[in-house]
Amino acid sequence: MVLAQLGGSISRALQQMSNATIIDEKVLSDCLNEISRALLQADVQFKMVRDMQSNIKRIVNFDDLAAGHNKRRIIQQAIFNELCKMLDPGKPSFTPKKGKTSVIMFVGLQGSGKTTTCTKYAYYHQKKGWKPALVCADTFRAGAFDQLKQNATKAKIPFYGSYTESDPVKIAAEGVERFKKENCDLIIVDTSGRHKQEAALFEEMRQVSEATKPDLVIFVMDGGIGQAAFDQAQAFKQSVAVGAVIVTKMDGHAKGGGALSAVAATKSPVIFIGTGEHMDEFEVFDVKPFVSRLLGMGDWSGFMDKIHEVVPTDQQLELLQKLSEGTFTLRQYQNILKMGPSVQVLSMLPGFSAESMPKGHEKESQAKIKRYMVMMDSMTNAELDSTNPKLMNESRIRRIARGSGRQVSDVMDMLEEYKRLANILSKRKGFKIPKKGEMSALSRNMNAQQLGKFLPEHMVKQIGGYGSLQNLMKQMGSKDMMGGMFGGDR
Numbered sequence: 001m002v003l004a005q006l007g008g009s010i011s012r013a014l015q016q017m018s019n020a021t022i023i024d025e026k027v028l029s030d031c032l033n034e035i036s037r038a039l040l041q042a043d044v045q046f047k048m049v050r051d052m053q054s055n056i057k058r059i060v061n062f063d064d065l066a067a068g069h070n071k072r073r074i075i076q077q078a079i080f081n082e083l084c085k086m087l088d089p090g091k092p093s094f095t096p097k098k099g100k101t102s103v104i105m106f107v108g109l110q111g112s113g114k115t116t117t118c119t120k121y122a123y124y125h126q127k128k129g130w131k132p133a134l135v136c137a138d139t140f141r142a143g144a145f146d147q148l149k150q151n152a153t154k155a156k157i158p159f160y161g162s163y164t165e166s167d168p169v170k171i172a173a174e175g176v177e178r179f180k181k182e183n184c185d186l187i188i189v190d191t192s193g194r195h196k197q198e199a200a201l202f203e204e205m206r207q208v209s210e211a212t213k214p215d216l217v218i219f220v221m222d223g224g225i226g227q228a229a230f231d232q233a234q235a236f237k238q239s240v241a242v243g244a245v246i247v248t249k250m251d252g253h254a255k256g257g258g259a260l261s262a263v264a265a266t267k268s269p270v271i272f273i274g275t276g277e278h279m280d281e282f283e284v285f286d287v288k289p290f291v292s293r294l295l296g297m298g299d300w301s302g303f304m305d306k307i308h309e310v311v312p313t314d315q316q317l318e319l320l321q322k323l324s325e326g327t328f329t330l331r332q333y334q335n336i337l338k339m340g341p342s343v344q345v346l347s348m349l350p351g352f353s354a355e356s357m358p359k360g361h362e363k364e365s366q367a368k369i370k371r372y373m374v375m376m377d378s379m380t381n382a383e384l385d386s387t388n389p390k391l392m393n394e395s396r397i398r399r400i401a402r403g404s405g406r407q408v409s410d411v412m413d414m415l416e417e418y419k420r421l422a423n424i425l426s427k428r429k430g431f432k433i434p435k436k437g438e439m440s441a442l443s444r445n446m447n448a449q450q451l452g453k454f455l456p457e458h459m460v461k462q463i464g465g466y467g468s469l470q471n472l473m474k475q476m477g478s479k480d481m482m483g484g485m486f487g488g489d490r
């Protein structure tokens with residue numbers, strides 16, 4: 001994920017600035033140049049980068065800052081705000097309501113991942129108790145209906161389409177009508193894509209939109225599109241009322257910076273990102289935790305949400321404790337993998353960046369995770385909980401391979417990856433976690449001083465001290481941040 005590199009570069013620039021004895025215009029300029037270079041390398045549009053730079057310079061006016069002002073804090077806050085502004089168009093997109101019919105139309109270029117994303121979107125809502133349905137109005141690409149049908153069948157989602165009807169407008173209208181009668185609350189219309197922006201595609205889209213009157217049009221964009229993103233997104237916006245963006249393929253080599261351009265071009269927020277071909281590889285996109293992650297400040301709320309979602313209750317505290325101590329057993333590895341690819345999960349922790357992860361982790365596919373989980377299921381409790389690297393001897397490895405139906409080399413591979421990760425984590429220990437009794441009280445009324453007690457010293461410094469932390473908490477909504485962190489009410 002190139003975005004991880006962007007995060008690494010930005011937090012390094014901030015760190016360098018934090019290390020400077022005196023922060024003057026030159027230090028700020030160097031820091032901003034570094035950040036701008038990183039953004040441009042991530043394919044963020046030149047104009048946006050230039051605007052960001054001049055906005056920050058305007059906010060951080062050294063002449064106006066009285067001595068004693070915490071410049072570091074003001075600069076970091078300004079960078080945080082500007083990055084959020086780039087990704088936040090200022091108004092939320094239409095949010096469908098469960099139980100009330102909404103029509104959602106998907107548009108995008110061919111190959112952007114539109115059809116896959118329609119099913120992911122439907123599946124995501126279905127898991128939350130919605131009644132979604134899929135309509136295939138893509139009559140241009142032979143096989144589009146089959147693809148949608150196959151995905152929909154697998155996820156047990158009702159679908160509508162035709163092998164013989166060539167008019168997408170007719171299919172879309174009929175499909176929407178049918179599912180309205182069936183009281184589906186989320187009717188998703190997949191439209192045709194083309195290789196490039198063409199008048200015919202836009203005309204067809206306009207007609208489908210007129211016939212189905214969507215409550216929301218979602219523009220699907222390949223995360224790897226680069227500098228072309230702005231023009232492409234703008235062209236779609238000019239034809240139909242795009243209200244939200246989904247960026248796909250963020251698992252691959254996508255630079256991701258195009259997402260920022262798409263937000264600017266459509267004045268619509270990114271609502272989800274696609275992180276793989278699998279139905280589950282789909283994440284809600286929230287600006288502030290995302291920027292916080294980019295700046296190396298972590299995303300506690302996301303991390304704790306994941307823990308609560310998949311890690312057995314009696315193991316949650318232990319997982320946090322072990323992570324903070326830097327003792328990472330196979331049991332912890334198993335729990336992390338339940339939460340998703342380790343690179344994504346661990347980059348939610350403050351002080352971690354995906355960049356610091358061992359090479360190869362970005363390719364942790366669902367299949368590989370599944371394979372590892374099966375092998376771990378064949379391990380004994382003693383093996384899973386051991387901190388002794390010598391425990392896994394030849395006979396144990398053979399037994400695990402036999403028990404899981406894998407090769408000895410597969411078990412060795414998995415152990416190797418575990419060791420590399422454990423090694424990284426042992427060097428990054430240091431965040432402290434609250435004691436059991438402190439949890440609920442802290443989750444509601446915590447101030448920056450109290451939160452600071454649980455963070456490593458260098459991180460508090462990097463954030464810009466307690467003042468910045470307090471601001472960050474305010475920015476992120478302390479209830480949200482703390483609720484996520486300590487499992488309080490949300």
Ligand SMILES: Nc1nc2c(ncn2[C@@H]2O[C@H](COP(=O)(O)OP(=O)(O)OP(=O)(O)O)[C@@H](O)[C@H]2O)c(=O)[nH]1
Binds near residue numbers: 113138192194
């Ligand atoms: N790695 C990865 N692949 C994805 C993601 N989303 C979609 N894909 C893959 O991208 C390819 C194109 O996806 P489709 O859903 O067929 O694309 P489309 O935009 O619907 O194409 P048309 O229907 O022809 O317009 C497929 O191989 C998908 O599996 C993602 O988030 N990550």
